[in-house]
Amino acid sequence: MEMSLDLLGNAIVSGLLLGGFYAAVTIGVSISFGMLDIVNIAHPAFIILGSYIAYIANTSFGMDPILASVIALPAFYLLGMGVYQVYHLAFERRGEESLRGLAFFFGLLFITEVTLVLVFGVDYRLVDAPYIGPSLHFGDIELPLRLLVPCLVALVMIGGLQIFMARTFIGRAILAVAQDQLALRLMAANPTRIKRIAFGLSIATASVAGAVLIVIQPVEPSIGRDYIGRVFAICVLGGMGSFAGTVVAAMALGIVENLTATFYGPSWAPAVAFGFLLVTLAVRPAGIFGR
Amino acid sequence: MNGAKFVVLLLIVAAAVFGAALAIGNAYVFFAGYVVLQYIALATAWNILGGYTGYVNFGTAAFFALGAYTTVVLHKLTSLPLPIMMPIGGIVSGIVGLGTGYLTLRLRGSFFSIATLALAVVVQTLITNWDFVGGSRGAYIIRPMTTPLLGIDYIQYLFLVMLGLVVIVVATARAIERSRLGYGFATIRDDEVAAEASGVPTLRLKLLATTLSGAFMGMAGAPLPYYVTYLDPASGFSLAYAVNGVAMPLVGGTSSWLGPIIGAILLGTLQQVATVTISSALNLLIVGLMLVGFVIVAPNGILGLFGLGARRARA
Numbered sequence: 001m002e003m004s005l006d007l008l009g010n011a012i013v014s015g016l017l018l019g020g021f022y023a024a025v026t027i028g029v030s031i032s033f034g035m036l037d038i039v040n041i042a043h044p045a046f047i048i049l050g051s052y053i054a055y056i057a058n059t060s061f062g063m064d065p066i067l068a069s070v071i072a073l074p075a076f077y078l079l080g081m082g083v084y085q086v087y088h089l090a091f092e093r094r095g096e097e098s099l100r101g102l103a104f105f106f107g108l109l110f111i112t113e114v115t116l117v118l119v120f121g122v123d124y125r126l127v128d129a130p131y132i133g134p135s136l137h138f139g140d141i142e143l144p145l146r147l148l149v150p151c152l153v154a155l156v157m158i159g160g161l162q163i164f165m166a167r168t169f170i171g172r173a174i175l176a177v178a179q180d181q182l183a184l185r186l187m188a189a190n191p192t193r194i195k196r197i198a199f200g201l202s203i204a205t206a207s208v209a210g211a212v213l214i215v216i217q218p219v220e221p222s223i224g225r226d227y228i229g230r231v232f233a234i235c236v237l238g239g240m241g242s243f244a245g246t247v248v249a250a251m252a253l254g255i256v257e258n259l260t261a262t263f264y265g266p267s268w269a270p271a272v273a274f275g276f277l278l279v280t281l282a283v284r285p286a287g288i289f290g291r
Numbered sequence: 292m293n294g295a296k297f298v299v300l301l302l303i304v305a306a307a308v309f310g311a312a313l314a315i316g317n318a319y320v321f322f323a324g325y326v327v328l329q330y331i332a333l334a335t336a337w338n339i340l341g342g343y344t345g346y347v348n349f350g351t352a353a354f355f356a357l358g359a360y361t362t363v364v365l366h367k368l369t370s371l372p373l374p375i376m377m378p379i380g381g382i383v384s385g386i387v388g389l390g391t392g393y394l395t396l397r398l399r400g401s402f403f404s405i406a407t408l409a410l411a412v413v414v415q416t417l418i419t420n421w422d423f424v425g426g427s428r429g430a431y432i433i434r435p436m437t438t439p440l441l442g443i444d445y446i447q448y449l450f451l452v453m454l455g456l457v458v459i460v461v462a463t464a465r466a467i468e469r470s471r472l473g474y475g476f477a478t479i480r481d482d483e484v485a486a487e488a489s490g491v492p493t494l495r496l497k498l499l500a501t502t503l504s505g506a507f508m509g510m511a512g513a514p515l516p517y518y519v520t521y522l523d524p525a526s527g528f529s530l531a532y533a534v535n536g537v538a539m540p541l542v543g544g545t546s547s548w549l550g551p552i553i554g555a556i557l558l559g560t561l562q563q564v565a566t567v568t569i570s571s572a573l574n575l576l577i578v579g580l581m582l583v584g585f586v587i588v589a590p591n592g593i594l595g596l597f598g599l600g601a602r603r604a605r606a
Contacts, residue, residue, distance in 0.1 A: 033401075039401040039404070039405070041349075041404070041408060086587065090586070090587040091586075094590070098345060098347070098400050098401070099341065099345050099347055099545075100541070100586040100590055102347045102404050103347065103538075103541055103582060104583060104586050104587065106347075106349060106534070106537060106582075107534075107538075107579050107582040107583035107586070110530070110534050110575070110578075110579040110582070111576065111579040111580060111583065113530075114575050114576040114579060115576065117572050118572055118573065118576065222530070225408075225411075225412060226412055228405070228408045228409060228412070229405075229408070229409030229412055229413070232405045232409070233409075236402075267416065267419065267420055268416065268420065270412050270413060270416045271413045271416045271417065274409045274410065274412065274413035275413075277406065277409050278391075278394050278395070278406065281394060281395050281398060281402055281406065282394045
C-alpha cells in the first residue's frame with residue numbers, strides 16, 4: 001500500500017502543477033469566451049503558434065523559451081486586435097456570431113494548423129532550457145522543474161492580469177463590458193475599442209501559454225485540438241471569466257487527469273477532459289463559483 | 292414540385308450519373324466520384340442541423356468514423372451485406388448525436404459546438420484504445436469477392452451504394468425544408484426565444500435534427516472500410532471530414548438543399564484535382580481559406596451570390 005500512497009501523492013502534486021499550466025492555457029479563453037462572449041475555438045491554435053515561436057527562438061538563437069514568449073507578447077496582442085477587428089466587422093456587427101462567427105474561428109484554427117504542418121512538418125519539436133530535466137525532492141514527493149516553472153509563470157501571468165483588471169481604468173472597463181455593453185456606451189466609453197483591447201490581451205496570453213506548453217511536452221501542430229475540450233471545460237467550470245475560478249478548475253482537472261493517467265494509463269487522459277466538460281455542462285453550467 | 296416528383300427526378304439524375312460514369316469506363320472515375328458523393332451526403336447531413344436550425348456541429352469526423360467503425364465491428368462478427376450495415380452505423384451515430392445533444396442543447400448554442408469539437412477527440416481516443424477494431428494499428432478489411440449485383444466491380448458497387456444514400460439524404464433534406472418540421476427548425480435558427488415562447492418545442496426539434504444529422508453522417512461513413520480496405524483512427528477521424536463538413540454547406544449556401552450539393556461538388560472535385568496535382572496538406576489549406584473567405588465575404592454562400600439565398604424569407 002505504501003507504494004501506491006507514494007504514487008497517489010506524486011500524482012496529486014504533479015496534477016496541481018499541471019493544473020497551473022492548464023490555467024495559463026485557459027486564461028485567454030476565460031477572457032474571450034467568459035467575458036466578451038466570443039467563442040474563440042481557435043485559441044489553442046494561437047497557443048501552438050506561440051510554441052513554435054518559442055521553438056524557433058530557442059533552437060536558432062539559444063534564447064530561453066519563456067523569455068522569447070514575453071518578447072513576442074506585443075506581436076500576439078496586435079494579432080489578437082486584428083482578429084477581433086475582422087470578427088467585429090464581419091460577424092458581430094451583422095449579428096451573425098453564432099453560425100458564421102463560429103465557422104470563422106474554426107477556419108482560423110484549421111488554417112493555422114495546416115500552415116504549421118506545411119512549414120514545420122508533423123515531427124514533434126522540443127526546446128532546451130536549464131529547468132527541463134532536474135527535480136526538487138521533498139521526502140517521497142518529487143517536484144519536476146519542468147512542471148514547476150510553467151506553473152509559477154502561469155500564476156504570475158494570471159496574478160498580473162487580475163491586478164490589471166482590478167486596478168486600471170481599461171481593466172475595469174473590460175469587466176464592465178462583460179457585464180453590460182450598453183451601460184458602458186452610456187458612460188461614453190467605446191465598447192468595441194475595449195473589447196478589441198481585451199481580445200488582444202487574450203491572444204497575448206497564448207504566447208506565454210505556448211512557451212510553457214513546449215517546455216512541458218514536445219509539440220506538433222495538431223496537439224492544439226486536444227486542448228479544446230480542456231480549456232472550455234475549465235472555463236465553464238471556473239465560472240466563465242473568473243480568474244480565481246479558472247485556476248481552481250484547472251488544478252482540479254489537472255489532478256483528475258493525472259490520477260487517471262497514473263492508474264489507468266496516459267492514453268485515456270483526453271477522455272477525462274471531455275467527461276469533465278459534459279458533466280459540467282449537464283450538472284453545473286454556471287461553474288463552481290457561478291453567479 | 293412535390294416530393295414524389297422530386298424523388299423521381301433525383302433518381303433519374305442519379306441513374307444518369309451512374310450511366311455516365313460507366314460510359315467513361317475508367318475505374319478512377321468511380322474512386323474519385325465515390326469521395327465526392329460521400330461529401331455530398333456529409334454536407335447535406337450537416338446542413339440538416341447547421342443550416343436549418345443554426346447549430347454548428349464540428350464533430351462531423353466523429354459521427355462519420357463511428358459509422359465506419361461500426362462496419363468494422365459488424366464485418367468481424369457477422370456477414371451482413373453492406374446496405375444493412377449502413378443503417379446500423381447510422382443508428383450508432385444517431386444515438387451518440389442524441390446523447391451529446393441531450394446533455395448540451397439546453398444551453399446556449401456555442402456549448403453544443405464546443406462539445407462536438409471535444410467529442411471528436413474523445414471518440415478517437417476510445418477507438419484508438421479499443422484493440423478489437425485494431426486500435427492505433429488500424430484494421431484490414433477484405434472486400435467480398437463478389438458484389439450482389441452481377442457484372443459490376445466492387446468499386447462500382449460502392450459508388451452505387453453511396454449514390455443511393457445521396458438520393459435518400461437529399462430527398463429527406465428537401466422534404467424537411469418544405470414541411471412543418473422545416474419551419475420549426477427555421478424558427479429556432481431565426482429567433483429561438485421567440486419560437487419557444489410561441490410554443491415551438493425547440494428542444495425536441497433540436498434533438499431530432501441532431502439525431503437525424505448524426506445518423507446520416509454515420510451512414511455515409513459505413514462503406515468507408517470497404518473503400519479504403521485499411522482503416523486506422525488517423526484516417527477515419529481525419530480533420531478533412533470535420534472541415535469539409537462545415538466548409539461545403541457554408542461555401543455552397545446553407546439556406547437550401549442545393550447549397551451543400553454545390554459546395555460538395557465544387558470543393559470535393561477541387562480537392563480531388565489538387566490532391567493529384569499539388570499536395571494533400573495544401574488542398575486542405577485551400578478549403579480552410581475558402582471557408583473563412585466565404586463566411587466573411589459571402590455569408591449566404593454561392594447560392595447567395597446568385598440571389599437564391601433569399602428564399603429563407605418565405606420560410
